[in-house]
Amino acid sequence: MGWGGSTTAANAVLTGPYYLLGGLALVISGVMEWIIGNTFPSVVAITFGGNWLALATIMDPAHGIASTFPxxxxxxxxxxxxxxxxxxxxxxxxxxxxxxxxxxxxxxxxxxxxxxxxxxxxxxxxxxxxxxxxxxxxxxxxxxxxxxxxxxxxxxxxxxxxxxxxxxxxxxxxxxxxxxxxxxxxxx
The missing domain is CATH 1.10.287 (Helix Hairpins)
Structure with missing residues (x-):
């Protein structure tokens, strides 16, 4: 929302948390929910984990995805x-x-x-x-x-x-x- 003068340029700082807290942690928790038979929380956690991993990959400068576009x-x-x-x-x-x-x-x-x-x-x-x-x-x-x-x-x-x-x-x-x-x- 632009609070504190923040911009989307700051997203690169969040790449690590997106990979680890958003992605890895949610996928692990989703698997744990699946093991105990909680289908809805399992599906939600795994898909959101995948979402954060995908967003981290898109924003990660090491992957250079944006640089493939003119x-x-x-x-x-x-x-x-x-x-x-x-x-x-x-x-x-x-x-x-x-x-x-x-x-x-x-x-x-x-x-x-x-x-x-x-x-x-x-x-x-x-x-x-x-x-x-x-x-x-x-x-x-x-x-x-x-x-x-x-x-x-x-x-x-x-x-x-x-x-x-x-x-x-x-x-x-x-x-x-x-x-x-x-x-x-x-x-x-």
């Missing part, structure tokens, strides 16, 4: 490719939002907001691909606002799960949605 990151083809990537993630996170409606409000809040963030980022890259820097910046700023809301929901969820994991005598409500929708079996 104008680097300003190339229309580069930005259109990112537009399609984030459009796919808009669809995927929308599916995750719908399926999270069987879990809790905090998790649904994460996926609801990340769906909008991805859609706005896709639109922003589309505008960059057409050379509309001003419109792209506004779309990225709006996407960043939705991402900030994601961080708030995810942070709340993290604290709630950590409190539960160590059996604290108090906890944070997550807003149980497990009974909000009729089970498939009851519809038959």
């Amino acid at each position: 104008s680097g990151t300003s190339s229309p083809d580069y930005n259109k490719a990112l537009m399609f990537y984030f459009a796919f993630w808009t669809f995927l996170t929308a599916v995750y939002f719908i399926t999270s409606l069987r879990s809790n409000i905090a998790l649904a809040g994460v996926f609801f907001n990340i769906s909008f963030a991805n859609g706005l980022n896709a639109a922003g890259y589309g505008e960059l691909g057409m050379g509309n820097q001003t419109v792209a910046n506004a779309l990225f700023k709006a996407g960043g606002a939705f991402e900030f809301v994601v961080v708030c929901f995810a942070g709340y969820l993290f604290v709630a799960l950590m409190l539960e994991s160590v059996k604290m005598p108090f906890g944070l409500p997550l807003g149980d949605l497990s009974n909000a929708l009729i089970n498939k079996k009851k519809l038959s």
Whole structure:
């Protein structure tokens, strides 16, 4: 969102965390969830781990992906490719939002907001691909606002799960949605 004068030029600093915290840690946690039979969290963690690994690879100067385009990151083809990537993630996170409606409000809040963030980022890259820097910046700023809301929901969820994991005598409500929708079996 441009806070503190930050720009996308700072993304190279985040390459390591994207690889290790976003990518590797999420893939490992997804495999651990799969081992204990938690399909939904497993699929979410592994796909998001793959997302962070992909973004790290795209941004990593060692791979030089942007340099393969005539104008680097300003190339229309580069930005259109990112537009399609984030459009796919808009669809995927929308599916995750719908399926999270069987879990809790905090998790649904994460996926609801990340769906909008991805859609706005896709639109922003589309505008960059057409050379509309001003419109792209506004779309990225709006996407960043939705991402900030994601961080708030995810942070709340993290604290709630950590409190539960160590059996604290108090906890944070997550807003149980497990009974909000009729089970498939009851519809038959």
